[in-house]
Amino acid sequence: MEWELLGIILTGLAALYLWAFKIPYSLPHPRTTKEGRESRFDLLRGFAMVGIVLIHIHSYFQFFHPNDAVVIRTTLFFSNLSRFSVPLFILTSAIFLRKKSGYWNSKGKNLLLPYTLASIAGYLVKYQNYNILEFLQFYCLGKVFAPYYFVPLLLQFYLLFYVLEKTLTNQSISKLVLFISFILNLLSNLGFFDTILPKEYHAISILNYIFFFVLGIQIGFSYEDKTKPKGEIKLLLGTLSLVFLFLLILFSGVYYSDFKNHHLVYPIFFFLFIWELIPKFNKTLxxxxxxxxxxxxxxxxxxxxxIHTMHSIDPYSLGGPFSGYIVTLILNVGIPILIAIIIQKGKFLSRSHHSDVPD
Structure with missing residues (x-):
């Protein structure tokens, strides 16, 4: 909670600075141009995905070497650094969300079906005493693997948008809706709803991330003025970056605190920081x-x-702590990408084959 309060205080000071010196700034906008949609959002999702892997790598190292203080505090630092990931996924998922024909068909085909297949396979691999009722509970709550809670969470947001689309996209009340979502998210982070909501629901409660979802919707309908000066903003973000970096090191290395995924300020700060920094990135990277x-x-x-399979392998056996960390990261990102390439190539060849068959 200290991290949450510090973030809110820093944000308040930054907002006061922008107001006092009349520094203009507008939200980024995912406009589509002749070159295609704004590519920075794909980059943000890439950062978020690597961040999720880093969070789980910390747990992997902690499982084998909980007493190796230097290594574990270092992996904890990278884990805490990555705590922007789930909120950023929620935000970017909301940015391009539109209620149109085939809304649920696309969600079922592109999200629910892959999740269902992965959950069935994961349950068979991870557990020994199979129970259909247990599987259905794990499936609905996203508990087959720890990160799977994100899918039922996201599906709830899709349902919320489908039902309240007119309210959530109403520009005349957008600031009020965003403020209400902020208060609800803050109260959730403070544990206000813990005694009200069922305990099993806490992990997939939309109240933990509702501010990021509403903010993403509003970014999707916003208009970024690229003519506004950015020098003061970049200076402010640079200063806050040093402050956040210091706090990350302090909480990870000294207090050994494991941050939550749904703090309010840090993900938004990281989003804006990377948004302004991306144009300076190497094109290949x-x-x-x-x-x-x-x-x-x-x-x-x-x-x-x-990562579940790797729990039978000591990460230090992969060349030591540093090499083990890098190899683990490469394998956890690379193997799924390789499988994705094979599946997508298979689909492409299958379509090509059918198109070559005469009627």
Whole structure:
């Protein structure tokens, strides 16, 4: 909670600075141009996907070497650094959300079906005493693998948008809706709803991330003024970056605190920081991260199989702590991408074959 309060205080000071010095700034906008949609959102998803893997790598190292303080505190730092990931996925998923024909068909085909197949396979691999009622509970709550809670969480947001689309996209009340979502999210983070909501529901409660979802919708309908000066904003973000970096090191290395995924301020700060920094990235690096973002669903669903299998292998046996960390990261991102390429290539060849068959 200290991290949450510090973030809110820093954000308040930053907002006061922007207001006092009349520094203009507008939200990013995912406009589609002749070159295609804004590519920075794919990059953000790539960062978020790598971040999710880093969070689970910390648990993997902690499982084998909980007493190796230097290594574990280092992996904890990278885990805490990555706590923007799930909120950023929620935000970017909301940005391009539109209620149109085939809304649920696309969600079923592109999200629910892969999740169902992965959950069945994961349950068979991870557990020994099979029970259909237990599986259905794990499936609905996203508990087959730890990160799978994201899917039922996201499906709830899709349902919320489907039901309240007119309210959530009403520009005349957008600030009020965003403020209400902020208060609800803050109260959830403070544990206000813990005694009201069923305990099993806590992990997939939309109240934990509702601010990011509403903010994503509003970004999707916003208009970024690229003529506004960015020098002061970049200076402010640079200063806050140093403060957040210091706090990350302090909480990870000294207090040994494991952050939650749904703190309010840090994900938004990281989003804005990376948004302004991306244009300075090396093009090759940007392409790689963007590619990871495009394959994020495969990585999200398949990397738990990889990390689960790796729990029979001491990470230090992969060349020591540093090499083990890098190899683990490469395997957990690379193997799902390889499987994605094989599946997609198979689909392409299958379509080509059918198109070559005469009627």
């Amino acid at each position: 940007s392409n790689w991260i963007s590619y990871i973002g495009n394959k994020s669903l495969f990585i999200f669903l398949l990397h738990p199989f990889v």
